[in-house]
Amino acid sequence: MKNKGLAVPYVAWLAIFVVAPLILVLIYAFHDGSRFTLDNFRVMGTYAAVFGRSFLLAAIATLICILIGYPVAWFLAREGAGMRRIATILIMLPMWMNFLLRTYSWMSILENTGLLNTLFQKIGLISLVNGIFGTNYTYFSMINTQGAIVLGMVYNYLPFMILPIFTVIEKIDPRLIEAAQDLGANSAVVFRKLIFPLSVPGILSGVTMVFVPSVATFAISRLLGGGMVTLLGDLIEAQFLGGAYNPYLGSAISLVMMVIVLVCMAVMNRFGEGEEEAMLL
Amino acid sequence: MKKILSLILAVLMVCPLLTACGGSGTSSQYPNGEVNVLNWGEYISDGQDGTLDVIEQFQQETGIKVNYNVCPDNETLYANLQQGDSYDVIIPSDYMISRLIDEGMLTPLNFDNIPNASDVDPKFLNPAYDPDNAYSVPYMWGTVGIIYNTTMVDEAITSWDSLFDKKYAGQVLMINNSRDAIGVALKDLGYSYNTTNQAQITEAVNLLIQQKQNGIVQAYVMDEIFDKLEGGEAAMGVYYAGDYLTMYENNQDLAFVVPSEGSNIFTDAMCIPAGAANQANAEKFINFMCSKDVGVANCEAIGYSSPLMSVVEALDPAITADPVAYPSDEVLASCEAFLNLPEDILKFYDSEWLRLKA
Numbered sequence: 061m062k063n064k065g066l067a068v069p070y071v072a073w074l075a076i077f078v079v080a081p082l083i084l085v086l087i088y089a090f091h092d093g094s095r096f097t098l099d100n101f102r103v104m105g106t107y108a109a110v111f112g113r114s115f116l117l118a119a120i121a122t123l124i125c126i127l128i129g130y131p132v133a134w135f136l137a138r139e140g141a142g143m144r145r146i147a148t149i150l151i152m153l154p155m156w157m158n159f160l161l162r163t164y165s166w167m168s169i170l171e172n173t174g175l176l177n178t179l180f181q182k183i184g185l186i187s188l189v190n191g192i193f194g195t196n197y198t199y200f201s202m203i204n205t206q207g208a209i210v211l212g213m214v215y216n217y218l219p220f221m222i223l224p225i226f227t228v229i230e231k232i233d234p235r236l237i238e239a240a241q242d243l244g245a246n247s248a249v250v251f252r253k254l255i256f257p258l259s260v261p262g263i264l265s266g267v268t269m270v271f272v273p274s275v276a277t278f279a280i281s282r283l284l285g286g287g288m289v290t291l292l293g294d295l296i297e298a299q300f301l302g303g304a305y306n307p308y309l310g311s312a313i314s315l316v317m318m319v320i321v322l323v324c325m326a327v328m329n330r331f332g333e334g335e336e337e338a339m340l341l
Numbered sequence: 342m343k344k345i346l347s348l349i350l351a352v353l354m355v356c357p358l359l360t361a362c363g364g365s366g367t368s369s370q371y372p373n374g375e376v377n378v379l380n381w382g383e384y385i386s387d388g389q390d391g392t393l394d395v396i397e398q399f400q401q402e403t404g405i406k407v408n409y410n411v412c413p414d415n416e417t418l419y420a421n422l423q424q425g426d427s428y429d430v431i432i433p434s435d436y437m438i439s440r441l442i443d444e445g446m447l448t449p450l451n452f453d454n455i456p457n458a459s460d461v462d463p464k465f466l467n468p469a470y471d472p473d474n475a476y477s478v479p480y481m482w483g484t485v486g487i488i489y490n491t492t493m494v495d496e497a498i499t500s501w502d503s504l505f506d507k508k509y510a511g512q513v514l515m516i517n518n519s520r521d522a523i524g525v526a527l528k529d530l531g532y533s534y535n536t537t538n539q540a541q542i543t544e545a546v547n548l549l550i551q552q553k554q555n556g557i558v559q560a561y562v563m564d565e566i567f568d569k570l571e572g573g574e575a576a577m578g579v580y581y582a583g584d585y586l587t588m589y590e591n592n593q594d595l596a597f598v599v600p601s602e603g604s605n606i607f608t609d610a611m612c613i614p615a616g617a618a619n620q621a622n623a624e625k626f627i628n629f630m631c632s633k634d635v636g637v638a639n640c641e642a643i644g645y646s647s648p649l650m651s652v653v654e655a656l657d658p659a660i661t662a663d664p665v666a667y668p669s670d671e672v673l674a675s676c677e678a679f680l681n682l683p684e685d686i687l688k689f690y691d692s693e694w695l696r697l698k699a
Contacts, residue, residue: 106692109699167565171574172511201511204560286560287517288553290698301416303520304684304691305423 088311100312107295107313114292117206118274121213125270126263129221137229151219163212163283170203204286212280220269228262264332272321292317371406376622379418379428382411386642393638399629405622422446428614429623432480435608436679439470443681447476448613454624457631465648468608469680477610478627481645484668484676485605488570488585489577492594498577501529501600510556514569514578517561519694520679522549525579528602535680539689546693570595582665583645597665603675
């Protein structure tokens with residue numbers, strides 16, 4: 061604590077690369093190149109559909125991440141040290157490869173002539189479905205759909221859900237569980253009254269780490285969604301690198317997005333705090 | 342501590358290896374200053390597969406160091422310039438050149454220093470994007486058309502109409518940028534690419550919306566189209582002639598056509614941004630790029646078409662006889678170049694594009 065000087069490099073880094081850009085975004089959002097104005101926000105209503113879709117898809121992806129990630133973290137935390145290490149490496153492993161490459165390979169997996177459809181054809185699944193439902197598929201449409209976008213989000217961000225939950229569950233004092241069992245709680249009650257409430261902070265940080273990048277993604281929607289729908293990330297990118305070059309509007313959209321995300325997070329954290337207090341009582 | 346020390350030593354030992362591979366000599370090797378070049382990716386002969394390394398050759402001949410950069414598209418180039426990046430030579434496309442000229446972002450060239458520019462075919466002189474021929478020297482040109490898989494269609498494709506034909510549902514790839522995609526619909530309706538009539542643009546976008554709602558479009562793509570067409574994932578798509586030649590090498594079932602309604606002819610030309618630090622070196626570089634041997638090497642490496650007469654003569658006749666790379670004057674006459682659009686129309690394009698994609 062005495063050596064505050066040690067923090068200077070990082071504080072300077074934060075100031076230059078986080079705070080200063082944020083201030084620029086703020087200024088740009090209220091500017092139109094010649095004067096300060098609110099015009100950028102007046103047109104925001106036109107993008108309501110894009111905002112709605114982005115938040116919906118990100119929310120679905122986050123929910124799926126919780127449903128898949130929580131059990132994984134739970135079982136992982138109960139394994140021995142060796143198993144944990146191997147599993148953690150396996151969960152992290154995909155992240156050692158570039159994000160775009162990983163997403164690109166999903167394209168070849170999901171395409172109409174891709175790996176999965178070829179597999180389905182070989183094992184007769186497609187003709188089976190055609191036989192049962194009287195349909196006439198030659199492949200299942202998977203790529204270029206909103207489902208594929210959600211899949212891409214879940215695949216890319218799932219580790220960020222598993223790891224924080226795992227860390228929290230791992231730290232739960234086993235004596236608490238023993239005490240609960242001594243007092244007659246069966247395993248369902250132990251989970252509901254003890255483990256789950258104690259793991260809420262992990263879920264919350266997992267939600268933040270999955271939801272925020274999902275809302276802002278643009279590579280996933282382009283590669284897996286086939287560019288069929290615009291998400292917030294695409295919209296913002298188009299303002300900076302599109303034909304109309306309007307960094308002011310782009311900044312305004314970014315700002316609105318950040319504010320909505322912050323509000324979501326604040327509401328959630330409030331909810332989280334409530335849980336913890338309930339525990340203490 | 343020992344472990345950390347040995348790790349540091351190991352890293353230090355590897356460092357010289359990396360710099361030996363990556364470094365390209367010292368500045369004393371280049372007594373005549375430098376030139377900062379911004380080009381598209383894969384758009385120059387770079388010494389791969391035994392081709393001529395154009396940049397290295399220039400450095401050796403002139404003693405000028407080339408700082409070579411690439412960027413993905415005109416809009417990114419424009420954003421880079423707006424943000425104050427300094428380049429000495431840029432190679433934007435026609436409509437972006439006229440926008441840069443309009444906004445005073447280019448320097449007039451001194452053609453006394455670019456004698457090789459006299460080799461440019463007169464039909465590329467005084468183009469609509471640079472009517473006084475003051476700011477640009479054309480580098481490469483080409484057309485946009487429909488690339489289709491002959492095994493997946495039962496007719497020869499000749500018209501933009503095929504892209505809107507329900508029988509190709511789920512089989513059509515459209516370009517994922519507003520100017521090109523809306524342009525396809527404008528041409529199909531018989532309008533100009535450069536129309537500023539909002540009703541015509543709206544009509545074109547309505548056609549695209551119908552095309553999307555009828556499930557004809559499989560996806561809106563840029564360079565992902567290479568994989569998708571080569572792999573037979575889609576029957577047809579809209580893209581550049583030069584890139585078709587690359588795709589054809591990997592899949593001989595593909596064919597290219599400039600639709601009968603006419604299409605886009607684009608020219609990428611070398612320019613010097615306003616306020617460039619090394620104008621004299623930039624003009625030397627442009628002149629070098631216009632020399633015959635360099636032009637031939639570039640054409641052979643990237644597959645696009647050269648506006649230089651001596652280069653076209655020197656190229657393998659099999660290439661220059663190919664109507665894909667060098668279409669007939671008749672086809673060329675049906676083609677139209679993109680011009681810069683007024684700002685309100687550019688904004689209108691953006692909002693219409695969102696109407697399609699929202």
